[in-house]
Amino acid sequence: MGEVVPIEDNSTQEPLQIITIESSSIKETPGDCTSQDSGQGINLRELESWLPITESRNGNTFSAMFHILCSGIGFQALLLPVAFTALGWAWGIICLSIAFMWQLYTIWLLVNLHEPVPGTRYSRFVRLSIVAFGQKLGKLLAIFPVMYLSGGSCVMLIITGGGTMEQLFKIICGDGTRFESKSLTGIEWFLLFTCLALIIGQLPNLNSIARVSLTGAITAIGYYTMIWALSISKGRLNAVSYSIPNDAKTGITGFGNILNAIGIIMLAFRGHNLILEIQGTLPSSSIHPSRKSMWRGVMVSYIIIATCLFLLALVGFWAYGNKIPANGGILTAFSQFHRQDTSKFVIGLIYLWLIISCLSSYQIYAMPAFDNLEFIYATSKNRRCPGWVRARLRLFFGGLTFFIAVAFPFLGSLAPLIGGMTAVPLTFAYPCFMWISIKRPRANGAMWSLNLGLGCFGIVLSILLIVAAIWNLADKGLNANFFRP
Numbered sequence: 001m002g003e004v005v006p007i008e009d010n011s012t013q014e015p016l017q018i019i020t021i022e023s024s025s026i027k028e029t030p031g032d033c034t035s036q037d038s039g040q041g042i043n044l045r046e047l048e049s050w051l052p053i054t055e056s057r058n059g060n061t062f063s064a065m066f067h068i069l070c071s072g073i074g075f076q077a078l079l080l081p082v083a084f085t086a087l088g089w090a091w092g093i094i095c096l097s098i099a100f101m102w103q104l105y106t107i108w109l110l111v112n113l114h115e116p117v118p119g120t121r122y123s124r125f126v127r128l129s130i131v132a133f134g135q136k137l138g139k140l141l142a143i144f145p146v147m148y149l150s151g152g153s154c155v156m157l158i159i160t161g162g163g164t165m166e167q168l169f170k171i172i173c174g175d176g177t178r179f180e181s182k183s184l185t186g187i188e189w190f191l192l193f194t195c196l197a198l199i200i201g202q203l204p205n206l207n208s209i210a211r212v213s214l215t216g217a218i219t220a221i222g223y224y225t226m227i228w229a230l231s232i233s234k235g236r237l238n239a240v241s242y243s244i245p246n247d248a249k250t251g252i253t254g255f256g257n258i259l260n261a262i263g264i265i266m267l268a269f270r271g272h273n274l275i276l277e278i279q280g281t282l283p284s285s286s287i288h289p290s291r292k293s294m295w296r297g298v299m300v301s302y303i304i305i306a307t308c309l310f311l312l313a314l315v316g317f318w319a320y321g322n323k324i325p326a327n328g329g330i331l332t333a334f335s336q337f338h339r340q341d342t343s344k345f346v347i348g349l350i351y352l353w354l355i356i357s358c359l360s361s362y363q364i365y366a367m368p369a370f371d372n373l374e375f376i377y378a379t380s381k382n383r384r385c386p387g388w389v390r391a392r393l394r395l396f397f398g399g400l401t402f403f404i405a406v407a408f409p410f411l412g413s414l415a416p417l418i419g420g421m422t423a424v425p426l427t428f429a430y431p432c433f434m435w436i437s438i439k440r441p442r443a444n445g446a447m448w449s450l451n452l453g454l455g456c457f458g459i460v461l462s463i464l465l466i467v468a469a470i471w472n473l474a475d476k477g478l479n480a481n482f483f484r485p
């Protein structure tokens with residue numbers, strides 16, 4: 001089954017871009033506003049109004065900002081101080097700054113590629129990839145990264161959220177209380193988190209979860225701020241060191257540590273697979289194109305994101321230095337070194353906000369998968385997905401992510417490897433090549449050279465990070481605890 005071609009906002013008067021949907025391929029042809037599947041016509045404007053990503057185009061700059069913050073701030077950035085232990089102060093700040101500016105530039109490219117021609121909107125990353133690279137190559141490059149960054153992120157949120165719920169229970173009901181022995185198993189915590197996420201997940205479309213995203217953004221900023229502020233108030237650890245160990249500076253080990261640190265920094269920036277989808281919730285016309293309100297939301301959001309990430313990285317490395325644990329990052333370090341002199345209420349609040357943030361992020365990262373499932377139903381039945389079918393499809397997706405989380409609770413250990421194959425090229429490379437393919441800037445001109453150079457460098461970095469991740473797994477091993485969370 002093919003992908004949907006997003007069409008223009010109703011207010012535009014440009015000719016529609018038409019697509020013929022067949023069982024094996026998608027073709028864009030001029031003609032009437034219908035799609036053919038098994039001989040039956042589907043009005044594309046109506047089809048777009050059935051799907052959860054584009055069902056409502058009544059968003060605004062604020063709703064876009066909430067979605068960007070919720071999808072862009074997450075637990076993965078808690079590892080940023082770990083990257084500084086391998087890079088040191090100077091190179092850590094330089095690499096973090098370059099990665100931030102680079103990914104902000106690729107967001108600008110995506111925002112402007114969303115509606116490259118007035119009246120033609122691409123509200124899904126896979127569809128833009130097909131337009132840029134062709135049918136086969138576009139799907140090959142985009143489908144796996146987008147599906148992993150949607151479904152895989154949801155799996156990681158279940159693992160992180162479920163594990164954090166268990167830690168919160170131990171804080172509240174541990175230390176000799178009569179509830180200490182009544183804790184749930186790891187699988188039961190995962191199931192509880194998934195059930196809560198699916199209850200919230202019954203909201204119909206992307207625009208309707210704006211308040212959920214706002215909640216997720218507030219709680220994410222909250223626990224980030226509490227962690228770095230409390231780390232400052234507690235002061236540096238005794239005998240803290242910022243120097244890189246001699247055995248980690250040279251040879252294969254040193255090179256691998258540097259690449260892993262760069263990988264941590266690059267993977268700290270997420271959400272690029274959702275930029276087009278978020279922009280698809282905004283109204284657009286020839287007078288007021290969606291890119292203007294979207295870019296305002298991006299700029300405000302990334303000022304906040306930059307503040308959070310840089311403070312977390314710098315304060316974390318200052319407070320804990322080389323003593324920061326490689327697994328868990330600054331949150332694990334704070335719990336390990338300051339649990340005794342910090343109240344249960346404060347630590348419990350950090351964990352509670354992390355849980356709420358994970359629940360909120362699950363909604364926006366699951367939306368592309370919900371959209372694809374409903375697209376398959378709508379094009380096969382030629383009608384809107386009924387409420388009871390929509391609920392079952394979302395329960396199916398939730399059950400699938402729960403099963404994968406239980407089966408592969410060690411998925412976080414594979415994140416550098418899979419992230420190098422998916423998140424890094426999608427975030428840092430593909431948008432540059434898309435711009436060259438769609439906008440066709442003058443060969444050897446400034447934009448052509450810049451995008452070609454950044455795209456090629458992103459692919460090279462992706463390959464190096466994959467090699468470093470494989471080397472690290474071969475050197476340290478993998479605790480593959482299948483079905484034992």
